[in-house]
Amino acid sequence: MELLCAFLLDAAIGDPAWLPHPVIQMGHLINLLEKHLRRQNAAKTNQLVSGAVLVLLVLAATYGSSKLLLFTADWLHKYLGLLVNVVLLASTLAARGLQEAAERIVTPLRAGDLPAARYAVGLVVSRDTDELTETEVARAAVETVAENTVDGVTAPLFYALLGGAPLALLYKAVNTMDSMLGHKNERYLYFGRVAAKLDDLANWLPARLTVPAMLLAAALLRLDVKAALLAVRRDSRRHPSPNSGYSEAVAAGALNVTLGGENKYYGSSSRRPLLWPEGRTTAAHDIAAVTKLMRLTSAIFLVFGLIIRAIILTLI
Secondary structure, eight states: OHHHHHHHHHHHHOSOTTSOOHHHHHHHHHHHHHHHHOOTTOOHHHHHHHHHHHHHHHHHHHHHHHHHHHHHHHHHOHHHHHHHHHHHHHHTOOHHHHHHHHHHHHHHHHTTOHHHHHHHHHTTOSSOOTTOOHHHHHHHHHHHHHHHHIIIIIHHHHHHHHHHHHHHHHHHHHHHHHHHHOOOSTTTTTTTHHHHHHHHHHHHHHHHHHHHHHHHHHHHTTOOHHHHHHHHHHHGGGSSSTTHHHHHHHHHHHHTBOEEEEEEETTEEEEEEEESTTSBOOOHHHHHHHHHHHHHHHHHHHHHHHHHHHHHHHHO
């Protein structure tokens, strides 16, 4: 019941500025620990060990503080405990945030304001956006919403179903560390490697479990399920990430668009394999379509997750 309430809370208000957000606190902690643990020009092994220590400290702090907060709130009053649990669970979900980010991109894109659309998409992607065309802006937005269907919604739901708010927050800590440290550059190649590998491991099963929910959502939205199924079978493993290719490939086939291709990061070109290369180029309306796909996928994932959990608990 608490998870369902959290899902509805996220759908209703997302992440309002007045609500304390644990991910922000995680980010502050990661920055603080990095300042104390990362040493410039340190040996590769030392960087790996220091990065691993940071990961362990962040995970311990996240899990311990969430358990303590829930215990204290429940001790004060059972309804306060329920409220805190719902708020913490909602803080791990990003469906409303993804939708709002997509809307901030598609609105200027449809109005022909390309600079504003580039700025908006630059807030949610790491690639260079100053020279993106309308099609490239749309592709970046579609790829981001499709990829974050897992990172931002179904994976947190999966861990919440397994272990409640503490485990969902633990996942968000892993995801946040990967976002901040998991870069393949000189600074983080070794120091952030444990964080990056742990994120790959944490997303492995949720990414694959998202596929059937996404296919069902595509069918309900009358998108191209046959193409989506072919794309995920054929193209998902072409993606450089071991997990992101699954949701992106389903979205590409379902919308009949080609994802992947050339991107620029800090002035350097990087070419990714194409997902559903026989599709058309992306357009503004595809951003709205992939957002609907994300929202319905999330709801389906939650409903089936709750049903399966209820069956298991009944059998136990």
